[in-house]
Amino acid sequence: MIEFRNVSASYDGELPVLRDVSLTIPDGDFVAFAGTNGAGKSTTMRLINGLLKPTSGEVLLDGVPTTALRTSEVARKVGFLFQNPDRQICQPTVREELLFGFTAVGEGGPDAEACVDAMIEAFGFDADAEPFLLNRGTRQLLALASIIVREPDVVVLDEPTTGLDYRECAKVMEAVGRLNAAGATVVMVCHDMEVVGDYARRVIAMTAGTVVDDGPTFKVLRRPETLRRAHLLPPQVTEVSMLLGADPALAGTAVARADTLDEMAAAVAALASEAARAAARERAALGACAPMGGE
Amino acid sequence: MAGFLEYVPGESLLHRMNPVAKLACALILSVACFCTGNLVFLLGVVVLDLALAASCSMTRQALGLARAVAAFSAVLALIALLTTPEGAVLAPLPWGYVGTGSVLAAVRIIVRLVACAVPLFLVMYVTQMNDLANALVKMAHVPYRYAFTFTSTVHFIPVFMNDMAGIMEAQTARGVEFDGSFAKRLRLMAPLCVPLLVSSVRKTNSAAIAAEVRGFNLRTAASGYKTYPMAARDWAALAACVLVLAAAIALSALGM
Numbered sequence: 001m002i003e004f005r006n007v008s009a010s011y012d013g014e015l016p017v018l019r020d021v022s023l024t025i026p027d028g029d030f031v032a033f034a035g036t037n038g039a040g041k042s043t044t045m046r047l048i049n050g051l052l053k054p055t056s057g058e059v060l061l062d063g064v065p066t067t068a069l070r071t072s073e074v075a076r077k078v079g080f081l082f083q084n085p086d087r088q089i090c091q092p093t094v095r096e097e098l099l100f101g102f103t104a105v106g107e108g109g110p111d112a113e114a115c116v117d118a119m120i121e122a123f124g125f126d127a128d129a130e131p132f133l134l135n136r137g138t139r140q141l142l143a144l145a146s147i148i149v150r151e152p153d154v155v156v157l158d159e160p161t162t163g164l165d166y167r168e169c170a171k172v173m174e175a176v177g178r179l180n181a182a183g184a185t186v187v188m189v190c191h192d193m194e195v196v197g198d199y200a201r202r203v204i205a206m207t208a209g210t211v212v213d214d215g216p217t218f219k220v221l222r223r224p225e226t227l228r229r230a231h232l233l234p235p236q237v238t239e240v241s242m243l244l245g246a247d248p249a250l251a252g253t254a255v256a257r258a259d260t261l262d263e264m265a266a267a268v269a270a271l272a273s274e275a276a277r278a279a280a281r282e283r284a285a286l287g288a289c290a291p292m293g294g295e
Numbered sequence: 296m297a298g299f300l301e302y303v304p305g306e307s308l309l310h311r312m313n314p315v316a317k318l319a320c321a322l323i324l325s326v327a328c329f330c331t332g333n334l335v336f337l338l339g340v341v342v343l344d345l346a347l348a349a350s351c352s353m354t355r356q357a358l359g360l361a362r363a364v365a366a367f368s369a370v371l372a373l374i375a376l377l378t379t380p381e382g383a384v385l386a387p388l389p390w391g392y393v394g395t396g397s398v399l400a401a402v403r404i405i406v407r408l409v410a411c412a413v414p415l416f417l418v419m420y421v422t423q424m425n426d427l428a429n430a431l432v433k434m435a436h437v438p439y440r441y442a443f444t445f446t447s448t449v450h451f452i453p454v455f456m457n458d459m460a461g462i463m464e465a466q467t468a469r470g471v472e473f474d475g476s477f478a479k480r481l482r483l484m485a486p487l488c489v490p491l492l493v494s495s496v497r498k499t500n501s502a503a504i505a506a507e508v509r510g511f512n513l514r515t516a517a518s519g520y521k522t523y524p525m526a527a528r529d530w531a532a533l534a535a536c537v538l539v540l541a542a543a544i545a546l547s548a549l550g551m
């Protein structure tokens with residue numbers, strides 16, 4: 001469990017970058033942080049793994065304040081993927097890069113090698129390839145793999161999909177989704193609300209170092225006040241649903257609630273068959289009236 | 296937040312001086328420091344450096360620089376201390392001795408390096424790199440490609456430092472501990488040179504391409520719009536620095 005208690009943070013000791021933030025992330029949650037650039041999302045991520053210590057308040061990992069932990073101790077529990085994979089990759093081959101996560105914390109050995117081999121198999125990496133010669137998406141995937149190969153309890157991802165094409169993005173997010181399904185807590189910063197809508201169960205919207213909203217993904221992404229203050233655009237389906245739902249004459253309540261393509265398709269289909277039934281009823285009524293009109 | 300060697304905007308006299316005059320003054324002061332070993336003179340230059348830094352509210356940066364240069368030159372000073380057997384014997388060594396003269400030589404190295412380095416670095420803080428490059432091209436007729444090479448190298452120093460900090464942060468997050476003995480730190484940091492090198496080469500390569508496509512080759516001394524006239528204060532500053540240099544030469548000629 002991750003707990004922020006009235007946390008304020010600053011880089012230079014003067015200008016506060018985070019102001020009085022309180023939140024709790026239970027084990028197994030999948031949380032996305034959203035908000036404009038400079039809102040303090042990356043700073044929040046740094047606080048979670050103790051790279052940055054709060055200037056006031058407390059950040060607790062399983063009840064222990066990060067100020068009482070060494071960063072290497074936190075590293076065993078919390079895997080951290082930085083936005084730029086090139087800052088993380090430092091080994092000459094893919095295999096060594098994956099192993100480095102273990103050796104860095106002194107856990108190398110046959111078990112580690114077995115985990116690495118399984119990971120290479122699962123992601124389809126070329127074990128002997130030079131990491132810096134891989135393309136951007138594969139490097140990102142490698143950086144992610146070398147974090148999750150140690151199966152940390154918590155993974156923190158700072159903009160894991162920025163700069164990736166659709167297929168690469170889906171690959172990264174599927175790996176993250178599997179990890180979460182296996183029980184890991186996932187905390188990510190993401191600008192792509194389609195990705196957030198597809199994967200996150202909870203959204204925390206930030207602006208200027210404060211949390212403006214926190215709740216289930218589609219509750220947050222449907223509050224006009226939140227969207228305006230954090231400058232967010234909801235996923236397209238949600239947006240369409242909100243537009244249609246805003247005018248009761250336009251749509252049924254099912255459409256107004258739809259947040260996924262399937263829900264929207266089902267709602268539209270229901271609406272269409274409802275319309276067809278209404279038309280049939282009308283025709284039947286007209287047919288019944290016709291003889292009277294003919295008199 | 297301004298970083299290492301990054302321009303800090305301001306309106307002080309030093310800020311407004313001609314870029315080339317500033318650089319020339321700094322160079323003359325540095326040369327003066329190597330013309331004499333007179334400790335009083337060198338300390339005087341350090342005081343002058345700090346006064347100059349204070350005049351453009353750069354005292355904090357100047358002190359930081361002085362400390363860094365002093366730490367760096369401490370190694371040289373130590374060598375001098377152990378290998379210059381001069382003056383009254385203070386401590387015998389298997390190959391000679393440490394004397395009062397050895398201590399003086401060590402102190403002289405530190406003070407001299409601080410005195411000559413601070414003005415050069417100060418120039419970077421009070422001059423915009425573009426101005427320095429353009430003025431060098433216009434006034435000193437330095438070919439633009441050399442001026443550009445120089446300024447972009449200086450410009451990239453904070454960028455590289457920022458990269459290195461980011462890389463170390465990323466490794467720290469993976470559990471690497473960068474504390475402990477110097478040897479251990481060195482061993483841990485050595486592999487990080489690979490990502491640093493990769494990001495540097497990527498950056499310089501794209502900077503070169505960007506310069507090329509924007510007509511870098513076509514640029515001449517006449518291309519700059521801004522002119523850099525020498526004002527009376529620039530001549531006065533140059534004259535003052537030449538006087539300091541003359542004093543240094545006189546001191547060494549008199550054997551003081």
Ligand SMILES: Nc1ncnc2c1ncn2[C@@H]1O[C@H](COP(=O)(O)OP(=O)(O)O)[C@@H](O)[C@H]1O
Binds near residue numbers: 011035038039041043
């Ligand atoms: N290393 C740093 N030193 C000083 N200020 C920083 C540093 N990193 C970020 N900041 C500042 O902190 C604020 C929040 O940054 P950040 O947490 O990176 O925002 P986000 O990730 O939401 O875009 C910004 O105003 C930024 O300028």
Ligand SMILES: [Mg+2]
Binds near residue numbers: 189
């Ligand atoms: Mg960020």
